[in-house]
Amino acid sequence: MVFVELFVVLAFIYLGARIGGIGIGLAGGAGVLVLSLFLGVDTGHIPVDVILIIMSVIAAIAAMQVAGGLEWLVDLSETFLRKNPKHITFYAPVVTYFMTLLAGTGHTAFSTLPVIAEVAKEQGIRPSRPLGISVVASQIAITASPISAAVVFFSGILEPIGVSYLTLLAVCIPTTFIACMVGAFVSNFLGCELKDDPVYQARLEKGLIKLQGKTQRDILPTAKPATYIFITAIIGVIVYATLISDTVNLIPNPSLGRNEAIMVFMLSAATAIVAFTKIDASEIANAATFKSGMSACICVLGVAWLGDTFVSSHINDIKALSADVLNQYPWMLAVTLFFASMLLYSQGATTTALMPAALAIGVAPITAIASFAAVSALFVLPTYPTLLAAVQMDDTGSTRIGNMVFNHPFLIPGLVTISTSVALGFAFGGIML
Structure with a gap:
């Protein structure tokens, strides 16, 4: 029956x-239906906190977007990049990394x-170079964002083990x-080099390539206040988490837990943005970030x-099969997460589906943390939205x-970035833990 159930999951x-x-989330729910009603498996844990945090964060981001933030x-970002055009391959991923770090979503x-x-095109630099690493940076930054669903969930299961x-x-x-x-x-x-690329030369001859120069944007007067409110809320989350942490412990036995704090800080930020900037609150649900965030909720749910329905019902068998292997070859966890995230298309979904099982079978915290970056292998299959957008935007x-x-130009930068992060994770983790 184990193999039948595994077949259903896959x-x-x-x-x-x-x-x-959102098909991965819809199909996940259908899979739970088959496992529970037809195969008699007890349903697993629903990551309610993760879903609620995604909803809260996305509400604040969408409000900031409507206000022009x-x-x-x-x-x-454009001003910064145009001041340093020769080093676009290094500065572009800095921009996408920190925008994701700030917003908690790579769709920024x-x-x-x-x-x-x-x-890149204006400087005669092959655009695939900065675009490739920029997409990867926007994905891996999810595993470092203080308000991303993946980080919040992962930290929640790490705290009980110190x-x-x-x-x-x-x-x-x-x-x-x-x-x-x-x-x-x-x-x-x-x-x-771009000038030596035959595809570029052919497009150039056909007149398909145009230089547009700096984009002139009409920045709304509400943009800066909305952004400042959102950034203040993120700082508030980090400060509050510090104050209630066991290390600092300035607020012992807090009435507001960390997960709940993230939710109320984000919802309060959205409220403040609407109140101070006078934007139409009904437009928040129409924002692109809101729609993508709600899709993420469905994906994580399903x-x-x-994953938890299957794993929790066979946790002892999984322990027996995996514990020795992971103890001898801890990097195998990173490989497992890497291939899982290729299919699940979500750092949050991969983390919630596999990390609890990894810790349950006795994987050391340092191994789990070092391997965490491997949930960002969304660039391997060339079907992820930001990857496809990069292809379409490079004329x-x-x-x-x-x-x-x-x-494709995302694979090698992605493999190098994730493997380097995992290696550094073991080094930094050995110092921090």
Whole structure:
């Protein structure tokens, strides 16, 4: 029966991947139905806190977007990149990394990708180089964002075994950022020079390539106040988490837990943005970030519930099979997370589906934290939205998907970035833990 149940889990994950979009979440729920009603498996744990945190954070981000805050941040990013155009391959991932770190979602990269492509093209730099590593940076930064669903959930299951939220961030932020810079260095040597690319030359001859210059944006007067409110809320979350942590312990026995604090800080930020900027609150639900965030909730609900239903019912068998292997080869956890995230298309879903099982079978905290970055392998299959957007926004044709599917400009920078982050995670973790 174990193999029958595993087949059901994999079949519905495959079905969800084929459907695309929120299909992975929808199919996950259908998989739980089959496991519970037809095979008699007790349903697993629903990651309610993760879903509620995603909803709260997205509400604040969407409010900031309606007020023009994201547009202002993109304008600042373009100004920064145009001041340092020669080093676009290094500066572009810095921009996408910190925008994701701030917002807790990699979809913020959508608005910066056209800027990156344009600046690279103007400098005669192959756009696939900065675009490739920028997409990867926007994905791996999820595992370092203080308000991302993946980090919040992971820290929640680490705290009972003695690893605090702040310790997790202290390891993940420097390791992922340094890894992105290593990935940028490698990306800087990938592919021929733009002027030597036959696809670029063919497009140039056909007049398909145009230089647009700096985009003129009308920044709303509400943009800056909304952004400041949102950033203040993030700082508030980190400060409060510090005050209630076992290390500082300035607020013993807090009436408001950390997860609940994130929710109320974010909802309060959204309220303050609406109140002070006078935006139309009904427009928040129409914002692109709101729609993508709600889709993420469905994905996490379905696939995490499906994964936990199977794992929790066979945890003893999984322990017996996996414990020895992971004790001898701890890096195998990173490999497992890497391939899982390729299919699940979500750092949050991969974390909620697999990390509890990893810790339950006795994986050391340092191994789990070091391997955490591997949940960001969303770049392997060339079907993720930000990856496809980067391909479409590069009119030089240098950012293209090869006829072998996997030979695209995101794969090597991504592999280098994740493997470097995992290696640094073991090094930093050995110091911090």
